[in-house]
Every structure is written in structure tokens, then in C-alpha cells.
Amino acid sequence: xxxxxxxxxxxxxxxxxxxxxxxxxxxxxxxxxxxxxxxxxxxxxxxxxxxxxxxxxxxxxxxxxxxxxxxxxxxxxxxxxxxxxxxxxxxxxxxxxxxxxxxxxxxxxxxxxxxxxxxxxxxxxxxxxxxxxxxxxxxxxxxxxxxxxxxxxxxxxxxxxxxxxxxxxxxxxxxxxxxxxxxxxxxxxxxxxxxxxxxxxxxxxxxxxxxxxxxxxxxxxxxxxxxxxxxxxxxxxxxxxxxxxxxxxxxxxxxxxxxxxxxxxxxxxxxxxxxxxxxxxxxxxxxx
Numbered sequence: 369x370x371x372x373x374x375x376x377x378x379x380x381x382x383x384x385x386x387x388x389x390x391x392x393x394x395x396x397x398x399x400x401x402x403x404x405x406x407x408x409x410x411x412x413x414x415x416x417x418x419x420x421x422x423x424x425x426x427x428x429x430x431x432x433x434x435x436x437x438x439x440x441x442x443x444x445x446x447x448x449x450x451x452x453x454x455x456x457x458x459x460x461x462x463x464x465x466x467x468x469x470x471x472x473x474x475x476x477x478x479x480x481x482x483x484x485x486x487x488x489x490x491x492x493x494x495x496x497x498x499x500x501x502x503x504x505x506x507x508x509x510x511x512x513x514x515x516x517x518x519x520x521x522x523x524x525x526x527x528x529x530x531x532x533x534x535x536x537x538x539x540x541x542x543x544x545x546x547x548x549x550x551x552x553x554x555x556x557x558x559x560x561x562x563x564x565x566x567x568x569x570x571x572x573x574x575x576x577x578x579x580x581x582x583x584x585x586x587x588x589x590x591x592x593x594x595x596x597x598x599x600x601x602x603x604x605x606x607x608x609x610x611x612x613x614x615x616x617x618x619x620x621x622x623x624x625x626x627x628x629x630x631x632x633x634x635x636x637x638x639x640x641x642x643x644x645x646x647x648x649x650x651x652x653x654x655x656x
Contacts, residue, residue, distance in 0.1 A: 380447045381498035398502045401517045410461040421455035424448040426498035430584030437485050440478035441578040467571035467607045475577035476609025483589035484614050486559035492516040494585040498571050503634050507585045514550035518543050525633035538651045557586035594624035
């Protein structure tokens with residue numbers, strides 16, 4: 369397998385590469401990650417079962433689209449495919465360090481730049497479905513944001529939750545209310561990271577902001593900012609940087625609850641447990 373991956377790297381880069389050393393590193397919640405070194409080059413390789421190759425194809429596409437905005441650093445995708453019984457993606461290796469207040473503010477500014485410089489004339493969605501964690505994420509193009517969010521974000525998660533035995537008594541009331549809840553929200557379809565929590569944001573050794581492991585699509589830019597607040601929040605400097613560049617619109621403070629419900633439902637579908645009661649509390653709060 370490693371020989372095949374090395375040959376693919378060599379073919380794509382035009383530089384001879386063979387794996388002389390590899391060691392395990394974090395690959396996120398669902399993948400195996402490796403730092404592979406040879407011929408004075410180092411790459412980051414993620415592995416999963418061969419059936420998950422489409423997940424890596426979508427990750428590469430999302431990273432490439434983010435790269436093309438020339439706004440915020442992401443690891444460059446090198447190549448991806450299957451070898452033996454594994455799917456793999458090879459990414460640029462980035463030495464990570466820590467970010468200070470100025471670096472966090474710059475991350476906010478750069479994310480705002482990505483949101484403001486990217487758009488789609490097809491509406492909301494993406495070229496293909498991808499995954500949020502290991503859950504399928506439906507990205508069918510839709511002109512209306514409220515319709516997209518009700519059907520392909522919350523509606524789909526509720527379908528999965530029903531199969532898992534979830535009980536959400538106000539589900540239909542919420543879905544029916546979304547067109548009214550978002551009636552005044554006509555956002556530009558911005559390229560969003562889609563899974564922007566603290567584990568997917570970092571800094572290089574020189575302090576440059578970097579984001580990775582996207583669940584990309586074209587949506588309301590507020591979904592990214594909302595998720596940064598979900599699990600403890602980013603430092604205040606991040607939000608200063610974002611708002612100085614691209615101020616959040618009136619109503620964001622309550623919309624973030626609606627947008628973060630998607631991720632809590634997804635956590636219920638992935639992990640079960642107390643996420644069901646958390647989701648129900650959020651639904652009641654939104655409807656009130």
C-alpha cells in the first residue's frame with residue numbers, strides 16, 4: 369500500500385518519493401493519520417476503508433476551492449485514491465504551533481475574506497454530497513436558503529435520528545416554521561468550511577492561521593461563525609477580526625442557535641446520549 373501511495377505522490381508532484389519513515393499522528397475522529405517522510409519531503413496521509421474514498425475526494429475538492437480564494441491557509445491536497453483495502457488522501461505537511469491574540473484576530477479576518485470573496489450562481493449546495501464527521505451531508509443545489517436548510521440540513525438529520533430511535537416531539541413544528549424564521553435572511557451563498565470547531569483550526573509554527581478537515585458547501589456564512597461558538601468558543605480576538613472585516617448581521621445571536629442545532633443533531637446521530645435532550649431544549653428555545 370505505501371509503495372502505491374508513494375508512486376502516486378511521485379507521479380503528481382513530478383518529484384521522486386519513497387516512504388523511508390512513517391509514524392502515527394492524529395487523523396481526526398474517524399481516520400488514521402500518518403506523517404510520512406522520504407527524499408527530504410514530508411506529507412500528511414489519512415487512511416480509511418476503501419469504501420470511503422468519496423469522502424476524501426470531497427475533502428480534496430473543498431480544500432482546493434478554499435485555496436483558490438487565496439484568503440486563509442489550508443493544507444494543499446496532493447493526491448487521493450485507493451490502495452490495497454484502504455482509501456487515502458495525501459496532504460501538504462504543516463508544522464503546527466500556537467497562535468497569539470494577533471494570530472486569532474487574523475484568523476477571523478481571513479475567514480471573513482473567504483466568506484466575502486466566494487459565491488455561487490447556483491444557489492446553496494455544492495457540486496457533490498460530502499460528509500459531516502462520518503454522516504452523509506446532502507448538498508443538492510437549492511435557490512432558497514431557508515428551503516435548503518430545512519430540507520438538506522435539519523430535515524435530513526431528523527430522518528437519520530428517527531432511524532436511531534430519537535424522539536423530537538416538536539420536529540415538524542420547527543421544520544414548518546423555518547421559512548418564517550428565516551424570512552428576512554437572504555444571504556449570499558458563501559463558501560463555508562462547514563465543520564469549524566476548535567479541533568479544525570490551528571496555526572503554523574510561524575503563527576499563520578490554518579483551517580482543515582472541511583465539510584464544505586455554499587451556505588450562509590453565519591453557519592461557520594456559529595459553530596466556532598458551539599464547543600467553548602474561539603478567543604474574543606477571532607470575533608473582533610471577523611466583525612472588523614465583515615460585520616455579522618442583525619439577528620445572528622438567535623440564528624446561531626438554529627444553525628448549531630444541525631451539529632447537535634449530528635452528534636446525536638453519531639454518538640447518541642445526552643445530545644437528544646440538548647437538541648430538544650434548543651428546539652423549544654428556537655420556537656419560543
